Amino acid sequence: MATFKVNGVEKNLDIEPEMPLLWALRDELGMTGTKFGCGIASCGACTVHVNGSAVRSCVTPVSAIQGQEITTIEGLAMVAAGANPSAPDLSAVQQAWIDHQVPQCGYCQSGMIMAVSSLLATNPNPSDADIDSSITNVCRCGSYPRVRKAIHSLASA
């Protein structure tokens, strides 16, 4: 039995321990906000948080996250708001993504937002070099210039 929390809710799944978290989320739990892009941890579309840190879920077997706290794009705002019930529906990163009109096709952006949220949690004012080395997600629509602007707007906020 795979047991872990997703966005604060405990999940118990009768699945193979080697099933990647990505497919447990998408096919077993029906949570499709986390995307399949490459299956080999190269593109970052599947990025989620495990105990607050960005992890590529397509190569993370559920056995490796037993008992841990998973946050997905669907729960990001809620987790960011903590226990505050009057918190906004979107996290600051998500709002910046709207303000800067970052997404185009949007398919990579769940992963991009999760990766950036994790970066900013540990490095609230990242340099361009920090961004280049930590945000390695692929966006075929080329939203990179807007991703950079949005990150800097959050840092200076």
Added chain:
Amino acid sequence: MKISRRRFLLSTAVVGGGVLIGYSALKPSKHRRANAELVTGEERYVTSFIKIEPNNKITIYVPHSEMGQGVHTSLPMMAADELDAAWEDISVEQAPAIDMFANGELVKGFAGEVGIPGILTGLVNFSAASIAELMNLQITGGSSSVRFTGESSMRTAGAAARQMLVECAANRWGVATDECSTALTHVQHNASGRSLSYGELAADAALLEPPGNVTLKDPSQFTIMGKAISRVDIPAKVDGSAEYGIDAQSEGMLYAAIRLAPVFGTKLVSVDAGDVLSRRGVKRIIELEDSVAVVADSYWRAKEALKLVKSEFDSSDADTTSSADLFDGFQRSLNEDDNSEVLEIGDAGAAMEAAADIIEGNYTVPYLAHAAMEPMNCTVHIHDDIAEVWTSTQDALGIKARVAKIAGLSEDDAVFHHSYLGGGFGRRLPFNWNVIDHATLIAKQFDVPVKTVLSREDDMQQDYYRPAVASNFKAAFDANGMVQAWHNRFTGPIQTPGASHIPYAIPNQSIAVVDGDTHVPIAAWRSVDHSQQTFFTESFVDEIAHRAGKNPYQFRMEMLADHPRHRKVLEVAAEAAGYGQNLPEGHALGIAVQESFGSIVAEVAEVSLDENNRPVVHKVTCAIDCGWAVNPDTVEAQVESGIIYGLTAALYGEITIENGRVAQNNFPDYEMVRMNDAPEIDVHIVESGEALGGLGEPSTPPLAAAVANGLYILTGQRVRSLPLKNHDFSRSTPIAQV
């Protein structure tokens, strides 16, 4: 605003600062049918794409797919502005994939532009399709949505609806229509101050026949167009709620993983599935003509099981073919001179014979995959004599018809479910059917929905690729160093007529195409053959400029005397980029310009080499003349996107063939530009007021040439093949500045 030629042909008179359009061109109006078949309550369709509710809420239906190009925002902006509605009252829906929402204007637009809709060709036999079939399109491609559907359908639909609402109000008040005005979703009677909302008028208006002519606004009257409006699709794309084709789900759904014939065109011979059927969740092993699939109750279980299935495919003549063989074949074709004329101006042969100096340059580019972020997928549910399909596509009606055909049903018995596209770039255009056909054939064997998903590896190895092309050039100079002749032979096919043409005033030109067919399937790839041809022509023009001892920017300006729009974008980009001014040590600027899909784009790339002598692109300055901008922020976003897409191709993009099959597997060996490679991009919109140009594609073509031209100045090495990762710049010598 000037009146475009296309629009002028439709215009019958100019009234009140606007343009009178023959709305009857859109007849028969389908709004009556929509009201009869689609309406369940008080809401009414007033013209085909516009539905108005009694509470004054308006829904605008968009007949194009949203793949990030912002069309679900820009098209409603065009309709809402002409309707004189308040933007806050508008909601947007994807038009259902039924023919009453087909965008015939797309066909008319292309017919006026290039004769046949060549840029929509998946494969070159597209011209065999009858015009009657083409009229039933809901295709999104060719950078066409705003400039054809928007200009000719959405704006006229908005304006027609406005006129119908005014007529109803005037009748109700017993006044003349010209005593009424419209603003913010209301009609006013100016003298009495009376006002009625559109919602109060819609039921009556829906009974009217749309007017034969409508008056479009002059740009000075725009209230919504021209403003940077936030895209309506973005909120769902930041919280995970946006649904793509791959997100289709339902109770009891099954999943298929599929292995397609690795050598294109070969057939499945045998399968040894061992005890795979006994694995958890595995339902069935399915053998198709060219593939084997495993169906299971989760995609991961299907994919893992498929790894254990042994399969054999038959042999083919292509089994030993490599990319080197294909390029050798291209050169043989080019040398045989068995070509089809593309363009002949003057007498290039005579000019070559009389030349004082001749330069030659032979160029190549490889096959490229689309690599959309959402791997190709399709969900099909065949039940009760109907076929339901969920897939991300640039061609909803085409998919519906295709699935129905494969399922053995009539088109009316297929139901298409729309979703966002996780990237299109041409991969999701008609004729790139592989995943659709296979998904339907697999689903036929079940009575529950089956979702077929290509792995990234299969997505990359089973694409329909941007064609590899070889292009050989010669240019002749006279004794005064003036270029007199341009000679170009390249491998086909021609996907977009005119892509190989140059705007420069070279008096003698001979351009011809030779057969470039191979066993590798090809299709449209963002900007189609403009991406290859512009790398070739704008690089070779640069060679000519340097040979003539001219500054590449000045040379272009001199040779473009008859092309003021080209000159303008070059001037704007060069000035904004600081062309001719001092640059940081070790940096250089390259420039290129190309017209495609009705827009003219100049780009200046600032380049250097890193400590490992690899090219770095620091900044791209771009000027685009797209006529005018419906949503300026979307224009900039599309231009940025096209530049990054072009940069990935220029730096890294290469699909190679080994033993008949694609050698690349996934992103590590088909590398992508990421944050660390992404340049600063500075976009300048040049509003010429000419007809609207496309936006999804035109910024891609000039990029590779601009970068390569900069690298020439920096290194003295002329790049005549892509990608740049294959070039060694370690022994470089900057050229003397010209």
